[in-house]
Amino acid sequence: xxxxxxxxxxxxxxxxxxxxxxxxxxxxxxxxxxxxxxxxxxxxxxxxxxxxxxxxxxxxxxxxxxxxxxxxxxxxxxxxxxxxxxxxxxxxxxxxxxxxxxxxxxxxxxxxxxxxxxxxxxxxxxxxxxxxxxxxxxxxxxxxxxxxxxxxxxxxxxxxxxxxxxxxxxxxxxxxxxxxxxxxxxxxxxxxxxxxxxxxxxxxxxxxxxxxxxxxxxxxxxxxxxxxxxxxxxxxxxxxxxxxxxxxxxxxxxxxxxxxxxxxxxxxxxxxxxxxxxxxxxxxxxxxxxxxxxxxxxxxxxxxxxxxxxxxxxxxxxxxxxxxxxxxxxxxxxxxxxxxxxxxxxxxxxxxxxx
Numbered sequence: 185x186x187x188x189x190x191x192x193x194x195x196x197x198x199x200x201x202x203x204x205x206x207x208x209x210x211x212x213x214x215x216x217x218x219x220x221x222x223x224x225x226x227x228x229x230x231x232x233x234x235x236x237x238x239x240x241x242x243x244x245x246x247x248x249x250x251x252x253x254x255x256x257x258x259x260x261x262x263x264x265x266x267x268x269x270x271x272x273x274x275x276x277x278x279x280x281x282x283x284x285x286x287x288x289x290x291x292x293x294x295x296x297x298x299x300x301x302x303x304x305x306x307x308x309x310x311x312x313x314x315x316x317x318x319x320x321x322x323x324x325x326x327x328x329x330x331x332x333x334x335x336x337x338x339x340x341x342x343x344x345x346x347x348x349x350x351x352x353x354x355x356x357x358x359x360x361x362x363x364x365x366x367x368x369x370x371x372x373x374x375x376x377x378x379x380x381x382x383x384x385x386x387x388x389x390x391x392x393x394x395x396x397x398x399x400x401x402x403x404x405x406x407x408x409x410x411x412x413x414x415x416x417x418x419x420x421x422x423x424x425x426x427x428x429x430x431x432x433x434x435x436x437x438x439x440x441x442x443x444x445x446x447x448x449x450x451x452x453x454x455x456x457x458x459x460x461x462x463x464x465x466x467x468x469x470x471x472x473x474x475x476x477x478x479x480x481x482x483x484x485x486x487x488x489x490x491x492x493x494x495x496x497x498x499x500x501x502x503x504x505x506x507x508x509x510x511x512x513x514x515x516x517x518x519x520x521x522x523x524x525x526x527x528x529x530x531x532x533x534x535x536x537x538x539x
Contacts, residue, residue, distance in 0.1 A: 242394060243278040243297045244460075245402025245520035253300040254392035257325035258385075260302075260376060262292045263310040267372050269440075273303035275451040280459070283527035284469065285313045286333075286476045288422030295325060298392075299385055302378030307452075309350050309358060309374040312336035314478045315527065321345045322506035324396030326385060330358075330374050333476045344503050346390045350374055357384040399506040401517040406510075408488065408495030415489050416443050416537035417464055417526045425449075425526065426537075427462055429492045436462055436489070438524060443537065460521025462489040463508065464536060465499055469529040479527060487536065490519050494538050 238247045242255050249255060262271055264282065277294035278301065285291050293316045296302050312332030317339055320327040327347040332340065340347055350358035357380040364373035385392065415427040415436070426443045427436040435458040439446030448456045464487040472478040483500045486508070497516055498509045508516040 240402075241278060241297045242398045243295060244522055245518075249297055250300065253298050255298050255394050256390075256392050257295050257297060257323050257394075258299050258302060258381070259293050259295045259316070259320045259323065259325040259327050260306060261310045261312060261316060261327075261329045262294050262306075263308045263372060264290050264292045267368055268308050268310070270450050270452045270454075271307060272375070272452040273306035275453065275455045275457055276301065276303045276306075278522060280457075280522070280524045281316065281319055281527060282419070282425065282524070283315050283479065284419045284423065284477055284529075285315075288420035290419050290423045291316070293319065295323065299326075299378065299382040302376060302381055304378050305361075306376040306378070307361065307364065307374060308368075308372040309376055310371075312340060312347075313476065314339050314472060315481060317343055317345060317347075318479075318481045318501070319506060319527075320347075321503050322396065322501050323399070324394060326390055328358075328376060335472045335476055335478070346388070348384065348388070350376065355380065355384040355387060357381045396505055397507075400508045400523075401515055402520045403517050405490070405517045405519055406495070407491055408493040410487075410494035410496075411538045412489040412494035413492045414443055414537070414539040415462055415494075416535075417528060418532045418535040419526070419528050427459075427489070427524070431492065433458070434491065434519075435460060435521070436524070443539070457524075458522070459524040460490065461518045461523040463487070463497070463523060463525045464489070465525060465527045466530050466533055467527060484530075487538070488516065488518065489538070 237251060239249050239251055240247050241249045262274060274294055278297045279295040281293040282290050291310060291313060309330045312329035314336050317327060317336060321343050327345050328350060330350040358374060358376055360373045361375050413429040418424045424442055426439045426446045429436050438449040438457040440449050441447055450456050465484060466486055467479045467481060467484045469477050469479050481501045486497050486499050487494055488497045496511050498511060500507050510516055
Protein backbone atom coordinates (compact mmCIF):
# COMPACT_ATOMS: atom_id res chain seq x y z
CA UNK A 185 0.00 0.00 0.00
CA UNK A 186 2.76 2.38 0.91
CA UNK A 187 4.47 1.88 -2.45
CA UNK A 188 1.21 2.58 -4.25
CA UNK A 189 0.71 5.86 -2.32
CA UNK A 190 4.28 6.96 -3.10
CA UNK A 191 3.77 6.30 -6.77
CA UNK A 192 0.53 8.34 -6.80
CA UNK A 193 2.25 11.26 -5.05
CA UNK A 194 5.09 11.31 -7.54
CA UNK A 195 2.62 11.29 -10.45
CA UNK A 196 0.67 14.20 -8.96
CA UNK A 197 3.85 16.21 -8.48
CA UNK A 198 4.82 15.69 -12.14
CA UNK A 199 1.42 16.92 -13.28
CA UNK A 200 1.77 20.07 -11.19
CA UNK A 201 5.22 20.74 -12.77
CA UNK A 202 3.80 20.35 -16.27
CA UNK A 203 0.97 22.77 -15.52
CA UNK A 204 3.43 25.34 -14.13
CA UNK A 205 5.75 25.09 -17.12
CA UNK A 206 2.90 25.45 -19.62
CA UNK A 207 1.70 28.61 -17.88
CA UNK A 208 5.18 30.13 -18.31
CA UNK A 209 5.41 29.35 -22.05
CA UNK A 210 3.89 31.82 -24.58
CA UNK A 211 3.95 30.63 -28.20
CA UNK A 212 3.96 34.25 -29.42
CA UNK A 213 7.37 34.76 -27.85
CA UNK A 214 9.01 32.60 -30.51
CA UNK A 215 6.85 33.42 -33.54
CA UNK A 216 9.02 34.86 -36.30
CA UNK A 217 12.06 35.02 -34.04
CA UNK A 218 15.59 34.81 -35.45
CA UNK A 219 18.18 32.31 -34.28
CA UNK A 220 20.19 33.47 -31.29
CA UNK A 221 23.38 33.88 -33.34
CA UNK A 222 21.80 36.37 -35.84
CA UNK A 223 22.57 40.03 -35.08
CA UNK A 224 20.09 42.93 -35.45
CA UNK A 225 20.91 45.50 -38.19
CA UNK A 226 22.86 48.51 -37.04
CA UNK A 227 21.84 52.13 -37.67
CA UNK A 228 24.35 52.30 -40.53
CA UNK A 229 22.85 49.22 -42.18
CA UNK A 230 19.32 50.62 -42.08
CA UNK A 231 20.31 54.07 -43.45
CA UNK A 232 19.61 54.40 -47.18
CA UNK A 233 22.06 56.41 -49.29
CA UNK A 234 20.58 59.05 -51.58
CA UNK A 235 21.95 59.02 -55.11
CA UNK A 236 23.57 62.33 -56.12
CA UNK A 237 21.32 64.59 -58.18
CA UNK A 238 24.01 66.77 -59.73
CA UNK A 239 27.44 66.43 -61.33
CA UNK A 240 30.21 68.93 -62.00
CA UNK A 241 29.65 71.42 -64.80
CA UNK A 242 32.60 71.02 -67.22
CA UNK A 243 32.62 74.76 -67.97
CA UNK A 244 32.33 76.10 -64.41
CA UNK A 245 33.39 73.27 -62.08
CA UNK A 246 30.22 73.78 -60.02
CA UNK A 247 28.01 70.76 -59.29
CA UNK A 248 24.85 72.11 -60.90
CA UNK A 249 24.32 69.82 -63.92
CA UNK A 250 21.60 67.24 -63.42
CA UNK A 251 22.85 63.65 -63.57
CA UNK A 252 20.46 62.82 -66.42
CA UNK A 253 21.49 65.81 -68.54
CA UNK A 254 24.17 65.59 -71.20
CA UNK A 255 27.17 67.88 -71.11
CA UNK A 256 28.20 68.64 -74.68
CA UNK A 257 28.55 72.43 -74.93
CA UNK A 258 26.18 74.47 -77.08
CA UNK A 259 27.47 77.84 -78.30
CA UNK A 260 25.41 80.75 -79.67
CA UNK A 261 26.44 83.81 -81.62
CA UNK A 262 24.98 86.81 -79.80
CA UNK A 263 24.86 90.36 -81.12
CA UNK A 264 26.65 92.93 -78.95
CA UNK A 265 26.23 96.34 -80.55
CA UNK A 266 24.01 99.01 -79.02
CA UNK A 267 20.96 97.74 -80.92
CA UNK A 268 21.51 94.21 -79.64
CA UNK A 269 21.59 95.14 -75.97
CA UNK A 270 20.07 94.30 -73.62
CA UNK A 271 20.20 90.65 -74.71
CA UNK A 272 17.64 88.09 -73.55
CA UNK A 273 18.85 85.14 -71.48
CA UNK A 274 22.55 85.90 -71.85
CA UNK A 275 23.06 85.95 -68.07
CA UNK A 276 22.34 82.19 -68.01
CA UNK A 277 25.45 81.23 -70.02
CA UNK A 278 28.24 79.24 -68.36
CA UNK A 279 31.07 80.85 -70.34
CA UNK A 280 31.53 83.89 -72.59
CA UNK A 281 33.88 84.74 -75.47
CA UNK A 282 33.99 88.29 -76.80
CA UNK A 283 36.05 89.44 -79.79
CA UNK A 284 36.03 92.05 -82.56
CA UNK A 285 34.42 90.99 -85.83
CA UNK A 286 34.30 94.03 -88.09
CA UNK A 287 34.13 97.80 -87.90
CA UNK A 288 35.36 97.75 -84.31
CA UNK A 289 32.15 95.98 -83.22
CA UNK A 290 32.39 92.88 -81.04
CA UNK A 291 30.18 89.85 -80.76
CA UNK A 292 29.75 87.45 -77.89
CA UNK A 293 29.65 83.69 -78.06
CA UNK A 294 27.55 82.47 -75.13
CA UNK A 295 28.39 78.87 -74.23
CA UNK A 296 26.15 76.52 -72.21
CA UNK A 297 27.10 73.15 -70.73
CA UNK A 298 24.36 71.25 -72.59
CA UNK A 299 21.06 72.07 -74.22
CA UNK A 300 19.11 71.65 -70.98
CA UNK A 301 20.78 74.80 -69.62
CA UNK A 302 19.75 77.03 -72.53
CA UNK A 303 16.98 79.44 -71.43
CA UNK A 304 13.60 79.48 -73.11
CA UNK A 305 14.45 82.79 -74.77
CA UNK A 306 17.98 83.65 -75.89
CA UNK A 307 18.33 86.62 -78.22
CA UNK A 308 19.50 88.09 -80.54
CA UNK A 309 21.04 85.18 -82.46
CA UNK A 310 23.43 86.60 -85.03
CA UNK A 311 25.58 85.42 -87.92
CA UNK A 312 28.62 83.15 -87.86
CA UNK A 313 32.12 84.62 -87.71
CA UNK A 314 35.35 82.69 -88.29
CA UNK A 315 37.17 83.19 -84.95
CA UNK A 316 34.17 82.00 -82.97
CA UNK A 317 33.80 78.93 -85.19
CA UNK A 318 37.44 78.09 -84.40
CA UNK A 319 36.77 78.34 -80.66
CA UNK A 320 33.58 76.27 -80.92
CA UNK A 321 35.55 73.65 -82.84
CA UNK A 322 38.16 73.47 -80.08
CA UNK A 323 35.47 73.15 -77.39
CA UNK A 324 33.61 70.44 -79.30
CA UNK A 325 30.53 72.66 -79.06
CA UNK A 326 27.41 72.61 -81.21
CA UNK A 327 27.57 76.02 -82.91
CA UNK A 328 24.29 77.92 -83.38
CA UNK A 329 24.12 80.95 -85.67
CA UNK A 330 21.89 82.88 -88.07
CA UNK A 331 23.55 82.79 -91.47
CA UNK A 332 27.08 84.13 -91.55
CA UNK A 333 29.78 86.10 -93.26
CA UNK A 334 31.03 84.69 -96.55
CA UNK A 335 34.30 83.62 -94.93
CA UNK A 336 32.55 82.21 -91.88
CA UNK A 337 30.14 80.05 -93.88
CA UNK A 338 33.00 78.82 -96.07
CA UNK A 339 35.02 77.82 -92.96
CA UNK A 340 32.03 75.98 -91.49
CA UNK A 341 32.13 73.58 -94.45
CA UNK A 342 35.61 72.36 -93.54
CA UNK A 343 35.72 72.85 -89.76
CA UNK A 344 35.16 69.96 -87.36
CA UNK A 345 31.98 71.57 -86.06
CA UNK A 346 28.35 70.48 -85.77
CA UNK A 347 26.31 73.59 -86.47
CA UNK A 348 22.69 74.73 -86.61
CA UNK A 349 21.72 77.60 -88.90
CA UNK A 350 18.75 79.33 -87.26
CA UNK A 351 17.70 80.71 -90.66
CA UNK A 352 17.13 77.20 -92.00
CA UNK A 353 14.65 74.53 -90.97
CA UNK A 354 14.99 74.71 -87.19
CA UNK A 355 12.10 72.55 -86.00
CA UNK A 356 10.75 75.42 -83.91
CA UNK A 357 14.00 75.83 -81.96
CA UNK A 358 14.38 79.37 -83.39
CA UNK A 359 11.84 82.03 -84.36
CA UNK A 360 11.26 85.78 -84.45
CA UNK A 361 9.87 87.73 -81.52
CA UNK A 362 7.19 90.12 -82.76
CA UNK A 363 7.81 92.75 -80.08
CA UNK A 364 11.56 92.85 -80.70
CA UNK A 365 10.91 92.90 -84.42
CA UNK A 366 8.90 96.11 -84.01
CA UNK A 367 11.17 97.81 -81.48
CA UNK A 368 14.65 96.75 -82.67
CA UNK A 369 14.23 95.47 -86.20
CA UNK A 370 14.12 92.04 -87.82
CA UNK A 371 17.85 91.25 -87.53
CA UNK A 372 17.75 91.69 -83.74
CA UNK A 373 14.62 89.62 -83.12
CA UNK A 374 15.73 86.01 -83.66
CA UNK A 375 15.22 83.85 -80.56
CA UNK A 376 16.53 80.44 -79.55
CA UNK A 377 14.10 78.31 -77.52
CA UNK A 378 15.86 76.05 -75.04
CA UNK A 379 12.85 73.77 -74.61
CA UNK A 380 12.88 72.82 -78.31
CA UNK A 381 16.60 72.82 -78.94
CA UNK A 382 17.33 69.32 -77.65
CA UNK A 383 14.75 67.79 -79.99
CA UNK A 384 16.36 69.59 -82.92
CA UNK A 385 19.83 68.38 -81.93
CA UNK A 386 18.57 64.79 -81.69
CA UNK A 387 16.83 65.10 -85.05
CA UNK A 388 20.15 66.15 -86.57
CA UNK A 389 21.75 63.09 -84.90
CA UNK A 390 24.49 65.13 -83.27
CA UNK A 391 26.41 63.44 -80.49
CA UNK A 392 25.36 64.67 -77.06
CA UNK A 393 28.36 63.58 -75.00
CA UNK A 394 31.45 65.80 -74.60
CA UNK A 395 33.87 65.34 -77.50
CA UNK A 396 36.77 67.50 -76.30
CA UNK A 397 38.23 68.42 -72.89
CA UNK A 398 37.54 71.55 -70.90
CA UNK A 399 40.08 74.34 -71.54
CA UNK A 400 41.07 74.49 -67.87
CA UNK A 401 40.70 72.67 -64.59
CA UNK A 402 39.07 73.80 -61.33
CA UNK A 403 39.98 73.80 -57.66
CA UNK A 404 42.85 75.17 -55.65
CA UNK A 405 44.55 77.92 -57.61
CA UNK A 406 47.48 80.19 -56.97
CA UNK A 407 46.45 83.78 -56.28
CA UNK A 408 48.23 86.06 -58.71
CA UNK A 409 50.71 88.67 -57.56
CA UNK A 410 49.36 91.34 -59.90
CA UNK A 411 46.51 93.77 -59.38
CA UNK A 412 43.08 92.56 -60.38
CA UNK A 413 40.23 94.28 -58.56
CA UNK A 414 39.50 96.53 -61.53
CA UNK A 415 40.12 95.49 -65.13
CA UNK A 416 39.86 97.31 -68.45
CA UNK A 417 40.26 95.57 -71.82
CA UNK A 418 40.36 97.31 -75.19
CA UNK A 419 39.01 95.45 -78.22
CA UNK A 420 39.01 98.34 -80.70
CA UNK A 421 38.48 102.04 -80.98
CA UNK A 422 34.76 101.36 -80.78
CA UNK A 423 34.67 98.83 -77.93
CA UNK A 424 36.29 98.74 -74.51
CA UNK A 425 34.98 96.66 -71.62
CA UNK A 426 35.74 96.75 -67.89
CA UNK A 427 35.16 94.59 -64.83
CA UNK A 428 34.96 95.43 -61.14
CA UNK A 429 35.45 92.96 -58.29
CA UNK A 430 33.13 92.64 -55.31
CA UNK A 431 34.93 91.29 -52.25
CA UNK A 432 31.64 90.17 -50.69
CA UNK A 433 30.32 88.07 -53.59
CA UNK A 434 33.83 87.31 -54.98
CA UNK A 435 32.41 88.07 -58.45
CA UNK A 436 33.31 90.53 -61.21
CA UNK A 437 30.57 92.70 -62.70
CA UNK A 438 30.96 93.50 -66.40
CA UNK A 439 30.68 96.98 -67.90
CA UNK A 440 30.66 98.23 -71.47
CA UNK A 441 33.10 101.11 -71.60
CA UNK A 442 36.00 102.24 -69.48
CA UNK A 443 36.38 101.93 -65.71
CA UNK A 444 35.50 105.60 -65.37
CA UNK A 445 32.61 105.83 -67.80
CA UNK A 446 31.37 102.28 -68.38
CA UNK A 447 27.75 101.22 -68.00
CA UNK A 448 26.77 97.90 -66.45
CA UNK A 449 26.20 95.15 -69.02
CA UNK A 450 22.67 94.11 -68.10
CA UNK A 451 20.52 91.41 -69.63
CA UNK A 452 16.90 91.98 -70.66
CA UNK A 453 15.86 90.87 -67.15
CA UNK A 454 17.91 93.72 -65.68
CA UNK A 455 20.61 91.47 -64.23
CA UNK A 456 24.24 92.57 -64.58
CA UNK A 457 26.57 89.95 -66.05
CA UNK A 458 28.83 88.57 -63.32
CA UNK A 459 31.67 86.05 -63.50
CA UNK A 460 34.27 84.49 -61.22
CA UNK A 461 37.15 84.61 -63.68
CA UNK A 462 38.35 86.81 -66.55
CA UNK A 463 40.82 85.58 -69.13
CA UNK A 464 42.42 87.95 -71.64
CA UNK A 465 43.81 86.22 -74.74
CA UNK A 466 46.25 88.23 -76.87
CA UNK A 467 46.59 87.19 -80.51
CA UNK A 468 47.24 88.57 -83.98
CA UNK A 469 44.15 89.91 -85.70
CA UNK A 470 43.96 90.31 -89.47
CA UNK A 471 41.48 91.11 -92.21
CA UNK A 472 40.24 87.86 -93.77
CA UNK A 473 38.58 89.92 -96.51
CA UNK A 474 37.53 93.52 -97.06
CA UNK A 475 34.87 93.46 -94.35
CA UNK A 476 35.53 90.87 -91.61
CA UNK A 477 38.40 90.01 -89.28
CA UNK A 478 39.91 86.79 -88.00
CA UNK A 479 42.55 85.71 -85.45
CA UNK A 480 45.40 83.23 -85.92
CA UNK A 481 44.34 81.29 -82.82
CA UNK A 482 47.35 79.00 -82.58
CA UNK A 483 49.09 80.03 -79.35
CA UNK A 484 49.90 83.08 -77.31
CA UNK A 485 50.11 84.87 -73.97
CA UNK A 486 47.35 86.08 -71.75
CA UNK A 487 46.23 87.17 -68.30
CA UNK A 488 44.06 85.43 -65.72
CA UNK A 489 42.14 87.76 -63.39
CA UNK A 490 40.45 86.10 -60.42
CA UNK A 491 39.82 86.74 -56.75
CA UNK A 492 40.90 90.36 -57.00
CA UNK A 493 44.36 89.52 -58.39
CA UNK A 494 46.00 88.67 -61.72
CA UNK A 495 48.85 86.67 -63.23
CA UNK A 496 50.35 85.92 -66.63
CA UNK A 497 49.31 82.72 -68.42
CA UNK A 498 49.65 81.04 -71.80
CA UNK A 499 47.19 79.43 -74.22
CA UNK A 500 47.30 76.98 -77.13
CA UNK A 501 44.61 76.05 -79.63
CA UNK A 502 44.08 73.54 -82.40
CA UNK A 503 40.96 71.87 -83.71
CA UNK A 504 41.16 69.25 -80.96
CA UNK A 505 41.46 71.52 -77.96
CA UNK A 506 41.72 74.98 -76.46
CA UNK A 507 44.05 74.80 -73.46
CA UNK A 508 45.14 77.39 -70.93
CA UNK A 509 48.33 76.93 -68.91
CA UNK A 510 50.58 78.63 -66.40
CA UNK A 511 53.69 80.36 -67.73
CA UNK A 512 55.73 77.21 -67.03
CA UNK A 513 53.33 75.04 -69.05
CA UNK A 514 51.47 73.53 -66.10
CA UNK A 515 47.75 73.09 -66.93
CA UNK A 516 45.76 76.01 -65.56
CA UNK A 517 43.37 75.58 -62.64
CA UNK A 518 40.88 78.37 -62.00
CA UNK A 519 38.30 79.15 -59.35
CA UNK A 520 34.94 77.41 -59.85
CA UNK A 521 32.42 79.69 -61.53
CA UNK A 522 31.73 81.41 -64.83
CA UNK A 523 34.56 82.72 -66.98
CA UNK A 524 34.56 85.70 -69.37
CA UNK A 525 37.20 85.37 -72.12
CA UNK A 526 38.29 88.48 -74.00
CA UNK A 527 40.10 87.75 -77.28
CA UNK A 528 41.91 90.89 -78.41
CA UNK A 529 44.73 91.98 -80.70
CA UNK A 530 48.37 92.01 -79.62
CA UNK A 531 48.43 95.78 -80.11
CA UNK A 532 46.04 96.13 -77.16
CA UNK A 533 48.42 94.63 -74.56
CA UNK A 534 49.64 98.04 -73.42
CA UNK A 535 46.06 99.30 -73.26
CA UNK A 536 44.98 96.67 -70.73
CA UNK A 537 44.50 98.24 -67.30
CA UNK A 538 44.75 96.27 -64.03
CA UNK A 539 44.20 98.02 -60.73
